[in-house]
Amino acid sequence: MEFKNSLVFAQQLDAIDPLRKYRNEFHFPKVKGKDVIYFTGNSLGLQPKRSQKFIDDIMKDWKDLAVEGHFHAEKPWWDYHERLAAPLAKVVGAKTPEVSVMNTLTVNLHMLMVSFYRPTQKRFKIICEEKAFPSDQYMLNSQVQFHGFDPDTAIVEVKKRPGENFWQTQDVLDKINEVGEELALVLIGGVNYYNGQVFNMEAITRAAKAQGAFVGWDLAHAVGNVGLNLHDWGVDFAAWCSYKYMNSGPGNASGIFVHQKYLNNNEIPRFEGWWGTRKETRFLMKPEFEPMENADAWQVSNPPVLSLAPYLASLEMFEEVGMETLISKRKLIVAYLEFILQEIDKETEGSFEIITPKDRGCQLSVFLHGQGKELFNYLMENGVITDWREPNVIRLAPAPFYCSFADMYNFGQILKSGILAKG
Structure with a gap:
């Protein structure tokens, strides 16, 4: 044109x-x-007008039903989050059981690192991009230190070439091969917050898996923005915030992806809580944790429905379009x-x-x-x-x-x- x-x-x-x-x-x-001419949907999306009704419905149910709203609201609160999984799965290229909504982005990355950063004396290094979003840097540094390693040696940054403003995919692949058997995890922002670059997530995931490493993606600037195919790419895990291109409201709930091969697994380490145990037996108050058979197993607390309501409203538009x-x-x-x-x-x-x-x-x-x-x-x-x-x-x-x-x-x-x- x-x-x-x-x-x-x-x-x-x-x-x-x-x-x-x-x-x-x-x-x-x-x-x-x-x-205004609004150019900051990459920071906070505008408010969808239909969000108000979704929130008002919950407020009315709270007023009329109080605690019974958990089970008898039109959209019962105890499983409210489940309504978001199917439309989100379409946005990120996942199977519905692989997606859940909970917490906020960096909290979820920490929670997922419990399962997917399991360093040994031989395999302990993490590859990330140079000058990753500061919250990711803080998270990675603290995780490495928690496991007793020095960030200066355990965290390997892929740098841009001198005089260039973006990363070359080949440089990422070369760094993965260079670190080799010492590589425990690759965790990169799928779309860089500063320059807007979309990383070749498929190629990077494939190269890291070939080295025996786990692969995760921070998709804060990617979800609702670029095409994703997390399941078929073989990504192990991912997390994203919902308030940028997803228009869910400031500081709102984060989404997670956990690949199907890790679901319904009692052996994988994770921090556990009440909402991660099976729905069918949750209210029997059993002392044993029985994980949900989907990504909800990583949930620890009941869903914050007032936060999820505008997210669901926005996802309704994603479904329409x-x-x-x-x-x-x-x-x-x-x-x-x-x-x-x-x-x-x-x-x-x-x-x-x-x-x-x-x-x-x-x-x-x-x-x-x-x-x-x-x-x-x-x-x-x-x-x-x-x-x-x-x-x-x-x-x-x-x-x-x-x-x-x-x-x-x-x-x-x-x-x-x-x-x-x-x-």
């Missing part, structure tokens, strides 16, 4: 957008009385945003550069030359909600559910005005 930097062209794309009606399904903040349609629009709108940025860059004589590679999802990270945070502040003051990352990067994520092609054009005009005003 030959793009044009014009409002008319953008509006023509919006007119044929199969997701155009979903823009009205979300609440937009306003600046100067107008809906399907990941294939979302990904198709995402590719087109990100390509159009890239085109707009390139056009504005020509008009402003090289004021910035895109550091996101072609292996990408919904995010373009833009390095500013000589503009600094003043330009970011200008964008925010003029109704463009974007994200600043030190030292000089703004992240732009046009989420396909609610961002329009006209947003991309209008953003370009605001960006150009900001650069010229600060020039």
